[in-house]
Amino acid sequence: MPLIEVQRVPGLPRQHVSVDAGVNFFSWLVDSGVHSDVHILMNGKQLCDDDELSFNLNEHDHVIIYDHPKGGDLIKTLLNPLEHLNPIKFTQKVFSSLRNQGASGGYPGQAKTSPNTSLKQQTNIARNGEARPDNYGQVRAYPDLIQESCFEYVNNIKKVTEWMNFGLGSYDVSSELSGPNESGDFPSQSAATTNGVTGEFAGDQARVSIFKDSAFDYFYDLTKPHSVSFIVNLTYNTVNGPVTRNVTIYADLINTTTTGDPSAYVYNFYFNNLGGSDLAGVPADATINPVYFQINDNQTLAVGPSFAPVPAEGIWVHLNAQLGSGDYARTTITWWKVDDDNVIIPGTTEAINVGLDNNGENSDNKYGTYKIYPAAGYGRYAVQLVRTNNSNSTSILKVESIQMVRQRFNVAYPNDTIVAVTITATENASSQRERKYNALITRKTISYDAVTRQINYNLQPSRRFSDAILHCWIVISGLPASQIDIAGLYAIQASLPDQRLGYFDYTFDDEDVSIGERIQNICDAARVICYWDDGLLSFVRDEKRDFPSTVFNTRNMTADQYALSYDMTLPGGYDSVEIQYRNPSLISRLMFATKSLAILLLPGGE
Structure with missing residues (x-):
């Protein structure tokens, strides 16, 4: 049968423990009550820190354990009751058995996470030393800054350029509504002729006439x-002489008429809102030559469809237009209800045409929010936008965002404090800024009546560390009040010469912080030490004492050959004493006559 011998005090007989063969040594060691700082001899060989302890004992194994703690603690014990004599070591302790919360990724700023996957850091940042995003599917991406901002002065105006990275691979970047004139695709309809072309420019408009041609019936x-x-062929004068060339003009076809007798009908096409780079430098009196005319209906460019990730009963579309004086931008918003496979539900398609106008004398940014509540009701929707008029350098329309809105009524959040803030945003901010709203708040906690010795569960504003501990222990963690020395805790609170010494103002924002670490942090604010005393979480304040006192037991005594010593002196301090006992027999009587011995040192005493 395996034999285990445990020597807890030098000079005293060893404790003999008999166990069955096949018992796991580490499992037995954990439940044996020995300290974590022990020396183990296995069949005459001392085990090192790297040796495996999880092994099964054989029939003739002989194990000797020297349980002479040098500053360790019981295996699976939470805190040393006299740890307060070493505050440096104390701050390294944790309530390991109370660590019952999962990880949340660490404190803000430490997690290596792209803003694309974060709700707290959705901004453009430089993530030095981190992996580039590898996006798949359709995501709302916040590109990473890859260099310092570059700026230059153009016409006495500062221009700032940011270089950013969306991630690995190639992506289709969208959110701008292009005009029909910006399509790079082959025109959806086109017609051309050289027969009887005439025309003129007048008052920012144009007229082109041709002999009737069935190819132009679509546009008519x-x-x-x-x-x-x-496209028409123009001739106009320059300083170098007359120039003749084909020019492409983007415009709105506003009217068509027919003139002449039935044998020689003429189609007349009228245009306004003329634009295009080819018009640059062309005078208003340019002549349209009767050699060529082509008209194109480009396939309009659409943004979307965008599929809502969640069902809702409202759709809010936010548009932004950069418009010159007198310019306008129009778009058709189309929406339809979809099923779980994003397939349209018949009969749910609706559309509206909206736009932004600039009637002022100067160029300006115009904004609009269009709130749509579909007739099909609550559900997931697809939304598509198509610009219906041409764009140019002074008429640019953008989709700021599309939001699915769900209205909730009579909803309460009893465990949270929620605030709503509405402000008027600055249109042209002088610099980039983040949202930094703040308020001075005071936590409401439960408390304790030292007179009636009853817990007051009515929540009241409090800054006291004792209330914070009680609330954290009972309300937040749901632990029983019988496991904490409430009376001793509030006795410390009442003894403070200034209640401000017991204020605890702090924010826990990491789920990795266990209840033990939280209690420890709260205690640190008031110079209070918490420790386990026979299954009860107890408290003592690190402060000046009228008489030095301590508790002696095997947990705080160290072995030095045949001497037991207990170090009461803090590092670099001289306000304590050190006691040494040299008689093992005396030690035996002191240690086992009582569970603990309190020794009061008086001047001149022994």
């Missing part, structure tokens, strides 16, 4: 106005 019958582009 269009609902107007309609955004198109057309």
Whole structure:
């Protein structure tokens, strides 16, 4: 049968323990009550820190354990009751058995996470030393800054350029609504002729006439106005002489008429809102030559469809337009209800045409929010936007965002404090800034009546560390009040010469912080030490004493050959004493005559 001998005090007989063969040594050691700082001899060989302790004992194994603690603690014990004599060591302790919360990724700023996957850091930042994003599918991406901001002065105006990285691979970047004139695709409809072309420019408008051609019937019958582009051959004078060339003009087809007799019908096409880079430098009196005319209906560019991730009963579309004086931007918003596979539900399609106008004398940014509540009711929707008029350098329309809105009524959050803030935003901020709203708040906690010795569960504003501990222990963690020395805790609170010495103002924002660490942090604010005393969480304040006193037992005594000593002196301090006992027989009587011995040192005493 395996034999285990435990020597707890030098010079005293060893304790003999008999166990069955096959018992796991580490499992027995954990439940044996020995300290964590022990020396183990296995069949005459001392075990080192790297040796495996989880092994099964054999029939003839002989184990000797020298349980002479040098500053350790019981295995699986939470805190040394006299740890307060070494505050440095105390701050390294944790309530390991109360660590019952999962990890949350650490404190803000320490987690290596892209803003794409964070609700707390959705901004453009430089993530030095971290992996580039590897995006798949459709995500709302916040590109990473990859260099310092670059700026230059152009026409006495500072221009700032930011270089940012969306991630690995290639992506289709969208959110701007392009005009029909900006399509790079082949025109959806086109017609051209050289027969009887005439025309003129007048008052920012143009007219082009041709002999009737069935190829142009599509444009003749269009609902107007309609955004198109057309090509004509122009001749105009320059300082170097006359120039003749084809130019492409983007415009709105506003009217079509027919003139002449039936044998020689003429189609007349009228345009306004003329634009395009080819018009730069072309004078208003340019001549349209009767050699060529082509008109195109480019396939309009759409943003979307964007599929809502969650069901809702409202759709809010936010638009932003950069418009010159007298310019406007129009878009058609179309939405339809979809099922779980993003397939349209028949009969749910609706559309509206909205836009922004600038009637001022100067260029300006215009903003608009369009609130849509579909007739199909609550559900997931797809939203698509199509610009219906041409864009140019002074008419740019952007989609700021599309939000699915769910209205909730009579909803309460009894465990949280929620605040709503509405402000008027600055349109042209002088610098970039983050949201930094703040308020001075005071936590409401439970408390304790030292007179009636009853817990007051009515929540009241409090800054006292004792209330914070009690609330954290009972309300937050749900632990029983019988496991904490409430009377002793509030006795310390009442003894403070100034109640401000017991204020605890702090924020726990990491789920990794266990209840033990929280209690420890609260105690540190008031120079209070917490420790376990026979299954009861107890407290003592680190402060000046009228008489030095301590508690002696095997947990705080160290072995030095045949001497037991207990160090009461803090590092670099001279306000304590050191006691040494040299008689093992005396030690035996002192240690086992009582569970603990309190020794009061008086001047001149022994």
